[in-house]
Amino acid sequence: MxxxxxxxxxxxxxxxxxxxxxxxxxxxxxxxxxxxxxxxxxxxxxxxxxxxxxxxxxxxxxxxxxxxxxxxxxxxxxxxxxxxxxxxxxxxDTIDLETKRRIVLGLVKRVEIHKDEIVVVFRIDPQPGAHASENSNESNDGVKSMQHCKRRNQSGSGKHDT
Missing domain, CATH: 1.10.287 (Helix Hairpins)
Structure with a gap:
């Protein structure tokens, strides 16, 4: 720079x-x-x-x-x-659980629970200028947004795979 x-x-x-x-x-x-x-x-x-x-x-x-x-x-x-x-x-690493919780609440907009995955939607768009719809995980240029992070897969037995 x-x-x-x-x-x-x-x-x-x-x-x-x-x-x-x-x-x-x-x-x-x-x-x-x-x-x-x-x-x-x-x-x-x-x-x-x-x-x-x-x-x-x-x-x-x-x-x-x-x-x-x-x-x-x-x-x-x-x-x-x-x-x-x-x-x-x-x-x-040194902050208490309540402070970590407030940080997560400030960053996470919502958590979507689907049949096969859990999706975390963040408040901040990692790709400024990309005007993708809120429910879409792809921007107008076809690039997948990192705003939707796959956290866990759930198997048919009801137990979570990590």
């Missing part, structure tokens, strides 16, 4: 250098016109090209900065989630 941020910064600095060169070119073009080196028919199309290119560069710089900010924010969120997961993992 850091490499991407460095590359994004490098891309932005290259774009800013290009912008500076275009500004210098624009200034030289104006000087050439003012000194009578080029006439109005040559000046106007070249000036318009420079202005258009400057607008493109400005847009690219803006987008590059936005993407950099989004990537930084995403990196921060991922870091915080990793810290949280690590802390939870460390504490899970």
């Amino acid at each position: 850091m490499e991407r941020n460095e590359k994004r910064g490098f891309d932005t600095s290259n774009l800013e250098k290009q912008r500076l060169q275009l500004e210098k070119g624009k200034s030289r073009l104006i000087d050439s016109y003012a000194d009578g080196i080029i006439d109005k028919t040559d000046f106007e199309p070249k000036m318009q090209q420079l202005k258009n290119r400057l607008e493109q560069i400005d847009q690219q710089i803006f987008e590059s900065r936005q993407q950099g900010a989004v990537q930084s924010e995403l990196f921060l969120v991922i870091s915080r989630l990793e810290e949280f997961a690590s802390a939870v993992t460390e504490k899970l």
Whole structure:
């Protein structure tokens, strides 16, 4: 992730250098016109090209900065989630049963008991953006959702296989 941020910064600095060169070119073009080196028919199309290119560069710089900010924010969120997961993992073995129960209640939406299996449906969708129906275990792209975890199979004798 850091490499991407460095590359994004490098891309932005290259774009800013290009912008500076275009500004210098624009200034030289104006000087050439003012000194009578080029006439109005040559000046106007070249000036318009420079202005258009400057607008493109400005847009690219803006987008590059936005993407950099989004990537930084995403990196921060991922870091915080990793810290949280690590802390939870460390504490899970030492917490009491009631706290474990509250954690499970916070994560599990419902438990479905079928003839051959028990399905646990979580509150958090592991595939953001997949708009599968609540009762379906497949997303729109045909990929099976991990939201439905098979816990146990029940044999015909009434005993649970684990």
